Amino acid sequence: MNQPSRRDRLKPVELLVLSGILSLFVGLVVLFTTREIVLSLIFFGLAFIVTLVVMAMFSLSIKPNEIEQHEIDDDELPPPSH
Numbered sequence: 456m457n458q459p460s461r462r463d464r465l466k467p468v469e470l471l472v473l474s475g476i477l478s479l480f481v482g483l484v485v486l487f488t489t490r491e492i493v494l495s496l497i498f499f500g501l502a503f504i505v506t507l508v509v510m511a512m513f514s515l516s517i518k519p520n521e522i523e524q525h526e527i528d529d530d531e532l533p534p535p536s537h
Contacts, residue, residue, distance in 0.1 A: 478503035
C-alpha cells in the first residue's frame with residue numbers, strides 16, 4: 456500500500472502554522488492600536504478560525520492532478536455484479 460509523501464503528511468501542519476502567523480499579526484495590530492489584551496485575544500481567535508477555514512476551502516477547491524485522479528479512481532469499489 457502506498458504511504459503518503461512527507462509533503463502530504465505535513466500539509467495540515469502548514470495550514471495551522473500559516474493560520475497562526477496571520478492571526479498573530481491581526482492580534483498584534485489590534486493590541487497596538489487599542490492596547491486592550493482581551494480584545495486582541497478575541498480578534499486573534501477569530502482570525503485564526505477564519506483563516507483556517509478559508510485556507511481549507513481553498514485547498515479543497517484545487518483540482519487533483521493526473522496521478523492523484525488515478526489514485527482516487529483506484530480507490531473506488533467496482534459495482535457488484537449479479
